[in-house]
Amino acid sequence: xxxxxxxxxxxxxxxxxxxxxxxxxxxxxxxxxxxxxxxxxxxxxxxxxxxxxxxxxxxxxxxxxxxxxxxxxxxxxxxxxxxxxxxxxxxxxxxxxxxxxxxxxxxxxxxxxxxxxxxxxxxxxxxxxxxxxxxxxxxxxxxxxxxxxxxxxxxxxxxxxxxxxxxxxxxxxxxxxxxxxxxxxxxxxxxxxxxxxxxxxxxxxxxxxxxxxxxxxxxxxxxxxxxxxxxxxxxxxxxxxxxxxxxxxxxxxxxxxxxxxxxxxxxxxxxxxxxxxxxxxxxxxxxxxxxxxxxxxxxxxxxxxxxxxxxxxxxxxxxxxxxxxxxxxxxxxxxxxxxxxxxxxxxxxxxxxxxxxxxxxxxxxxxxx
Numbered sequence: 001x002x003x004x005x006x007x008x009x010x011x012x013x014x015x016x017x018x019x020x021x022x023x024x025x026x027x028x029x030x031x032x033x034x035x036x037x038x039x040x041x042x043x044x045x046x047x048x049x050x051x052x053x054x055x056x057x058x059x060x061x062x063x064x065x066x067x068x069x070x071x072x073x074x075x076x077x078x079x080x081x082x083x084x085x086x087x088x089x090x091x092x093x094x095x096x097x098x099x100x101x102x103x104x105x106x107x108x109x110x111x112x113x114x115x116x117x118x119x120x121x122x123x124x125x126x127x128x129x130x131x132x133x134x135x136x137x138x139x140x141x142x143x144x145x146x147x148x149x150x151x152x153x154x155x156x157x158x159x160x161x162x163x164x165x166x167x168x169x170x171x172x173x174x175x176x177x178x179x180x181x182x183x184x185x186x187x188x189x190x191x192x193x194x195x196x197x198x199x200x201x202x203x204x205x206x207x208x209x210x211x212x213x214x215x216x217x218x219x220x221x222x223x224x225x226x227x228x229x230x231x232x233x234x235x236x237x238x239x240x241x242x243x244x245x246x247x248x249x250x251x252x253x254x255x256x257x258x259x260x261x262x263x264x265x266x267x268x269x270x271x272x273x274x275x276x277x278x279x280x281x282x283x284x285x286x287x288x289x290x291x292x293x294x295x296x297x298x299x300x301x302x303x304x305x306x307x308x309x310x311x312x313x314x315x316x317x318x319x320x321x322x323x324x325x326x327x328x329x330x331x332x333x334x335x336x337x338x339x340x341x342x343x344x345x346x347x348x349x350x351x352x353x354x355x356x357x358x359x360x361x362x363x364x365x366x367x368x369x
Contacts, residue, residue: 025102029106035228035282040103041159044159045155048100050092051096052185054089054093055093056190058090059141059190059194060189062139063087066083091135093144094135097131100151100155101124101127101128102128104151104155105125111231111347115346116223119219119224120216120219120225124154127150145187145209146208148182149213153176160174162229162282166287169220176217179213190202223344223345229285230281230289230341230347231347232278232279233279234276234278235263235278237276237350237352238251238275239272239274239364240274240364241324248369249368251365252264252364253363254365262367266354267330268354269332269356269357273326273330274325275291275325275337277289277322277348278320279320279347279348280317280318280319281315282316286312286313286315288310288312289313289323290310290311290341290342291308291338292307292339292340293336295330295335295336297333297334298333299334303336306335307327325337331354332355334351335353335354336350336351
């Protein structure tokens with residue numbers, strides 16, 4: 001058996017798609033380190049351009065192999081290659097979609113929390129997994145354009161804040177409008193001067209994709225989209241926070257056996273309390289985050305607003321921009337601090353239970369960050 005035949009026989013094994021899928025996700029997890037790295041973003045942009053070109057070719061040429069070989073021989077070598085590759089268009093589209101959804105899942109996972117922002121992240125995971133089973137359906141233009149709308153939207157949502165240094169509702173809406181414009185341009189290239197396609201069919205193809213982007217804009221205003229490119233690196237509740245050179249010294253209660261503990265989970269009442277966080281932002285992004293304090297006296301009551309403290313942050317530091325807020329005289333009960341972006345989306349969340357006044361002074365451990 002030739003080496004090529006051996007490779008083909010291995011790839012034909014039923015478990016190989018799962019192996020390739022997991023290998024690809026693992027590789028992306030290890031190599032996609034920062035959301036603001038220029039090379040990674042240029043690669044994703046190249047994937048978007050290639051996928052758009054493939055959708056145009058699929059719409060204009062179809063995916064059936066050419067039948068007129070005499071006419072095919074009269075074309076240039078490149079044109080013949082494009083035409084002869086038509087049966088492989090769905091496979092190439094699946095590869096590009098898989099790369100994009102894998103990268104987006106990794107980037108958005110770093111900003112998602114177990115709150116409403118998990119909705120869009122869950123959608124990306126479902127599309128990443130579903131893409132493995134869509135190869136036979138990726139000749140369907142309506143499906144292709146719909147998926148293309150999602151990948152364009154997910155890209156511009158984080159790419160525009162990275163390159164502009166601004167993160168707000170206006171930048172987000174501009175990204176959504178760019179996504180619609182790109183999708184409409186791809187559709188225009190499919191249907192322009194194409195006698196096999198009607199104007200009515202073009203509207204039928206693009207309307208669902210535009211409506212999908214509109215639905216995702218609604219997700220944003222419901223705070224269901226993670227606050228990319230911001231991500232929560234570190235956070236906790238502490239007895240004291242002091243600057244020591246380039247580090248912060250964080251003091252908290254810890255028993256000798258609590259090797260996993262990195263912050264306070266219970267706290268004495270009427271004692272000064274600190275909330276310390278490290279939030280990653282791209283190099284040129286300067287924005288405001290908020291430590292939003294909530295309180296409830298017991299489990300039977302809902303959390304209510306107690307205080308909202310603004311903190312200016314600057315991007316670039318690998319471990320996140322470090323900042324803290326300070327409170328004192330907290331009432332006994334459950335306290336929660338939501339770390340929020342300017343638009344209200346949650347970056348991270350910390351909780352602590354404030355107990356009654358203690359007689360003995362606690363033994364504190366110091367952590368450097």
